[in-house]
Amino acid sequence: MFIGRKKELKFLEDLYTSKRFEMLIMHGRRRVGKSFLLAHFASHHNQNTVFFTADKGSEKDNVKRFCIELKRVLKAGDFLDSLETWKSVYSFIESTEISRRINIIIDEFTYLYNSNPAYDSELQNAIDRILKNKNIFLILCGSEVSVIEELFDNSTKPLYGRKTADLKLQPFTYKEAKAFFPKYSNEEVLTVYSILGGMPLYLSLFDDSLSIRENIIKNCLSTTGYLFNEIDTLLRMELKETFFYKSILLAINSGASTLNEIKTKIGEDGAKIAKYINVLENLGFIKTETPAGEKNKARNTLYSIEDNYFAFYFRFIYKHLNMLNGLISPAIYYSKEFSTDNLNTYIGHRFEQICSQFLKEKAFNGELPFFAEEIGRWWGNNPIEKRQEEIDIVAMNQESAIICECKYTEKPFDEKELSNLQASAPCIKRKNNFFWIFSRKGVSSGVKKKIHNQSNYKVFTIKDLFA
Structure with missing residues (x-):
């Protein structure tokens, strides 16, 4: 079931009905629903949409899979089966008359750049020579924030200045989250939101025909639950030195809110910690704040965990992982740890x-x-x-x-x-x-x-x- 995103869908439709070439960069953290939104948009324009999800395979393999979709939409002949490079794909598009509006959606496009450093310069050349003269709406979607910023916001890079629109997909607000739980009271919705935050995938896991207690036990505390290992999974997907990043998160969770306090807990160089904190902030995991009205007073900077499920995980799950891995049942653990006072303090x-x-x-x-x-x-x-x-x-x-x-x-x-x-x-x-x-x-x-x-x-x- 598709929920929300009315503004974002209207934005996509406006670009689709544009009379010129458009290139949208859609980005946002993992699990925020980028692919789901694009799939929903594409379903309304199926015959006019090339929807391709890149992977870490070779250029040849990615091109082959892309051409299957391109062949379907353009009703092209078997010539496309022989293409093996992106340059050859762009040449084919150049030689093809495109009268109707065509969407080309490339999800996880950063994989193409990571496997081929020349991908951005080839795409820039194709945009300038070919694509901007075609009736095409190109959407490039990715989750790797640092790569996207480097490709499109760095003035020394080939693709700088080429995007015509930018959409950073945000997590749902607590009001938007309510649509997932028509059977829950407003207070119950706030409780679930405080646990899961606005990640659509996480919200979809909770079933409002069950109690919140039952959902927490099933999804968060049980080793078979999707969210039990989610934080480790996310950190491995996004970061290399996961142990060091986790140390920063644990320090902040334990009450270290200044750079000096974090430095003391970790025992590492402050400059290195500040660099890694910046990465965690860009990913939406932590928040950096100065007192309102005093942005220039950097010495008053405080750090806290921004993401609700990260906060919930480190408060209630991480410290007792060994117990939850077989030493105690999730139901008994819940009864011991999730007192009304503990849960209310967290919320x-x-x-x-x-x-x-x-x-x-x-x-x-x-x-x-x-x-x-x-x-x-x-x-x-x-x-x-x-x-x-x-x-x-x-x-x-x-x-x-x-x-x-x-x-x-x-x-x-x-x-x-x-x-x-x-x-x-x-x-x-x-x-x-x-x-x-x-x-x-x-x-x-x-x-x-x-x-x-x-x-x-x-x-x-x-x-x-x-x-």
Whole structure:
């Protein structure tokens, strides 16, 4: 079943109906659904679409398989069976009259470049001499971020400046994830999203006719579950020095949030760690943050695990892999490790990410009380209270700020918490302050009285997040 991606499909259709040659570069991390989206798009234009998935085989083998699809779409003769190089394919296209719009989709195209360093210069020559004069919509899709950036964003490379469109496919938001689980309540959807994140493949594994507990045991804790070894699989697919990268992830997971703290835990050179952190960030596994409004203060940089399933795996699974590999049943392990407090504490950290998505959607739709130039976390010294302060989310411009508190607890947001939220306002130093409270259980009666009829206060429950 195909879910979501309406904007992306419209984008593809707009390029398809263009009156000129188009070359789209589609990229995004593994498991985000690039191939699935392209297959769905191609299914609506099957007779006009060459859909080819490259592999690590030789140029000859890839060309042979590509030509099978090209022959089907162009209804060409057996001449295509003899082609063995991409140059010969381009020559054939040059000599062929193409009257109708043709899609050429090459999935995992970076394999072609990795096996043939001349692939990019040959393609550049074909674009300039042949393809741009044809009624063709070319889509190159890949997951290797560093290779794609090197090929298309490096001004010294042949393909620089040749793409006409770029689409980085993002994971689903928590709202989009809800479509996978019509039988689950909003709170259950937030729980699943906090565990799996927005990867369509992961979301499709959970069955809403089962409880969340049953899904976790089946997919995450059992050695036969798809997600049990998923993190190791991803790291091996994306990276070479997997042990070192995993050491960084484990250090961050254990609470090391600064470069010095990570360096101390790992015992390795800081410059090397910073380089590897940058790779993990580009892959979407970790997040690098500076306090909102203070982007130039690099010394305040903090690191955290961005991907929800990475965070869940290192919190609940990795440290007890030996036990789960046969020493204890997944069901018993779940009953011991997944207490309400443990799960709520974990979800509480991911809840901030969810509330930030909500705020960014409001900003995109022009539904904030002002135009926000930046949205993010803030931490630092409170000049009035003379203490270190952390603000879950701030949306701000030069004059105004929305200061947000996110609480995923069993109790309503109370008056003491309201007082702490108000006391954080001097940290931001804006003329107009708004206070938004995101609370799983709403607010106490005392808070309701204090903020009644005050337009600069808003309260959002889980129900409101899905409205």
